[in-house]
C-alpha cells in the first residue's frame with residue numbers, strides 16, 4: 001500500500017499560487033505537504049508561511065536563493081507570465097516535477113526548449129488547464145465520446161470575459177500591455193484553445209485570426225472624464241468606474257474579506273476603507289480611457305484541425321455576464337455547453353433533448369473557481385504524479401495549444417493571414 005506524501009514548494013504566492021492552490025493542497029494533508037514558499041512580497045510570505053506551516057527559513061524573497069537547491073518533490077510555478085519558462089527550466093534542472101501556470105510562453109522556441117529540457121531531465125510537468133477538470137466540460141467530453149451526436153463536424157466557442165473583468169485585468173491590471181504580458185489570446189483563452197484540441201482529438205493544422213483594441217483608448221473618453229475615477233464627475237454613472245466595479249460590486253457580493261478581485265487591488269482582509277484607498281491612489285483607480293493598455297478587446301480565431309474538424313473562438317469583452325458557450329455540431333446531433341444558462345444539453349436529431357444542470361454536475365466542487373476545475377485539478381494531481389492516471393494536462397499537449405495561440409497572434413498582427421501551426 002503506497003503512502004507517499006509529496007512535499008511541495010510554491011513560487012509565486014499570489015492569487016493562484018497561495019490563495020487557490022496552496023489552500024487546496026492544505027486540504028489534502030495525507031497527500032501533500034507545503035514546505036517552501038518564494039515570493040518577493042514579504043507580507044504574503046509571512047501570512048501564507050504561517051497559514052501553511054512553512055518554517056521561516058524556507059520562505060524566500062529572492063528566486064536565486066530559492067533555486068540554489070531542490071527544496072521539495074513538486075514545484076508549483078504561479079508567478080506572472082514572463083517568469084514561467086525561466087523558472088520551469090531551473091526546476092527541471094534541479095529535479096522537480098512541476099505544476100505550471102498558464103500561459104507557458106508566447107514564444108515557439110521556448111516551447112521547444114522546455115519540452116527538450118523536460119525530456120533531458122526526465123521530469124513530469126502539467127499545465128494548469130483547469131477547465132479540463134471542470135465537471136461541465138468533462139460531461140461535454142463524455143457526451144462527445146459516447147458517439148451519440150455522430151461525427152463531430154465543428155465547434156463554435158464564445159468566451160464572454162465581461163466588461164468589468166476586462167477592465168480589471170486587461171485595462172488597469174497585470175495583463176494590460178504587451179510589454180508585461182502574453183498576448184491576450186494566450187493569457188485569457190489558452191483554456192479554450194486547449195479544450196478545442198482536446199475535444200477535436202486532433203492537432204490544429206491551420207488558423208487565422210482578427211481582433212484589436214477598439215474602445216479603451218483616449219479617443220473614446222467622454223469629454224468630462226478625469227484621469228482617475230476618484231476625481232471624475234462620472235464616478236457614479238460610468239459602468240467602468242472603479243467605485244462601481246470594486247466598491248458597489250463588493251457590497252452586492254456580501255462584502256467578502258478575501259475574494260478576487262478585491263484582494264488584488266489591496267491586501268486582504270478587504271474593507272471598504274482599503275478599497276477606497278486603492279481607488280484613490282493605486283493603479284486600479286485609473287480611468288479606463290487613460291491607461292497604458294494596448295491589448296485587443298475582442299478577437300476571433302477560425303481553426304481547421306488535422307482530422308478535418310473546424311472551430312471558431314470568439315473572445316469577447318463586451319458582455320454583461322461571464323461564461324463560456326460551446327456548441328458542438330455533429331452529423332447526428334448537437335451538444336451545447338452554456339455556463340451562463342448553467343446547462344449542458346444534448347440534442348439528438350429526431351430525438352429528445354437531454355439537459356444536465358451544471359450546478360448538479362459540480363456538486364461538491366461548487367464554490368471553487370473555474371466551475372470546480374481548480375478543486376478537481378488539485379484533487380487529481382496526486383494520482384497524476386503517482387502515474388495512476390494519464391488524464392493530466394501534459395506539457396506536451398499544452399505546448400500544442402500554446403502554438404495555436406502563438407499562431408493566432410501572428411495572424412492577427414498580419415491582418416488575419418492563414419497560418420500553418422506546424423510549418
Ligand SMILES: NC(=O)c1ccc[n+]([C@@H]2O[C@H](COP(=O)([O-])OP(=O)(O)OC[C@H]3O[C@@H](n4cnc5c(N)ncnc54)[C@H](O)[C@@H]3O)[C@@H](O)[C@H]2O)c1
Nearest residue numbers: 012013014015016038039040063078079080081101102128
Ligand atoms: N489557470 C488559470 O485559469 C489562471 C487564472 C488566472 C491566472 N493564471 C495565471 O497564473 C499566474 C499568476 O497569476 P495570479 O493571478 O496569481 O497573479 P498574482 O499577481 O496574484 O501572483 C503572482 C505572484 O508572483 C509573485 N512574484 C513576482 N515575481 C516573482 C519572482 N521572481 N519569484 C517569485 N514570485 C514572484 C508576486 O509577488 C505575486 O505574489 C499568471 O501567469 C496568470 O496568467 C492562471
